[in-house]
Amino acid sequence: MGLQETIGIQIISVEKGKAVVQLEVTEKVHQPFGYLHGGVSVVLAEHAASIGAAKSIKPDEIVFGLEINANHLASKKNGLITATAEAVHLGKSTQVWEVKITDEADKLICISRCTIAVKKKRNEKHGGE
Numbered sequence: 824m825g826l827q828e829t830i831g832i833q834i835i836s837v838e839k840g841k842a843v844v845q846l847e848v849t850e851k852v853h854q855p856f857g858y859l860h861g862g863v864s865v866v867l868a869e870h871a872a873s874i875g876a877a878k879s880i881k882p883d884e885i886v887f888g889l890e891i892n893a894n895h896l897a898s899k900k901n902g903l904i905t906a907t908a909e910a911v912h913l914g915k916s917t918q919v920w921e922v923k924i925t926d927e928a929d930k931l932i933c934i935s936r937c938t939i940a941v942k943k944k945r946n947e948k949h950g951g952e
Contacts, residue, residue: 830863832870840910842875848901859899859932864924868893868935871908872920876939879913886939889917893935903927908937916941 826832830852835843846852846867854860869888876886905925912919917938924933 826866827870830866832867834874835905837874837878839879840875840913842871842878842908843905844871844874844908845903845905847903848899853900857900859904861893861895861933864895864904864933865891865893865935867904867906867924868908868922868933869937871906871922872918872935872937872939875908875910875920876918876941879910879918880941883944884941885944886918886941888937889940890938891935893933895933897926897930897932899926899932904932911936914941 831847833845835845844867848859852860852863869891873886873888880886906922908920908922910918911921917940920937920939922935922937923931925931
């Protein structure tokens, strides 16, 4: 089971240049004081950017997270949050994505910027990544 399944990330839509994912905030993703863990917001942001990036590359390419930052703007105890990732730059070797995480009332919980590396797939027989 991967991280997506473990914490309950649901993919809503993915297209070239945009991806939307959701997560139900429960005790499973709380920090010690009972609020959404900031690290979970970062995971959600990178997941949204990564699946959007994967939809925006050639079949012989693969993507990897290169850098991410996040500003946590509001707390959340429970309910549904939505991460919307939109491409800022779709280059040959890097992509830059802006990710906004909002709650059911469209309140901004977190804003993130994720840089994605685009690489050629390696032949798995010869030590792929």
